[in-house]
Amino acid sequence: MKNNYGLPKTELQKIFERDKVCVYCKKKMLGHISDNPRSDWYTIEHLNYLPPWNNPSTVTICCWGCNSSRGNKKIRDWFKTPYCLDKNINEKTVSKFVYRYISDVEDRK
Template sequence: MANNWGIPKDVENVVRLRDGACVYCGVDFSIAHASRKTKPTWEHIVNDIRINGVNNIALCCTSCNASKGAKLIEDWLRSSYCLSKGISFDSVAQVVKDAILNPPTLVG
């Protein structure tokens, strides 16, 4: 998985170690998957490509990333996609909960 998003290498390393599964649906990235939908992709929890810290960068599956798109995380969690998959504030990874409760901002 190439990093074409300007994510600093140190952030990429931390995120790769932290996110062994999709931060939204929990699909395990450590096992081989036949479907491209379950492969890991880079995700900006808060949709601002300038915010590239470990509190905003995560790994999520292609399916969740495509569904979320440019939606605000709070709106996406109420979508039919999330409802059908049982994805909610309570079920997402801690980094997502933290980003919802204390949204990352651009430093500088």
């Protein structure tokens, strides 16, 4: 991976071991090779929409499709978009790690 956002390799490994499928749509993610559809590629996802980007407690892995759809929206705002409604992505379906972030950080503001 070209850009690891200043995260130590050991932290990245832990994240990859925890998040084996997309934390949002649960799709099995694939490597970055041209035979694989781009929307299935794994990407580093930042739950926060503002820096810092090197805090492991806000970093997860999701598929390219979800990552590009979310962009820099807050997660709760993104849940209201047609992409999430269509794929049934919401606070009840995302991984525990994401749910915890939403309830600990986004809902507290």
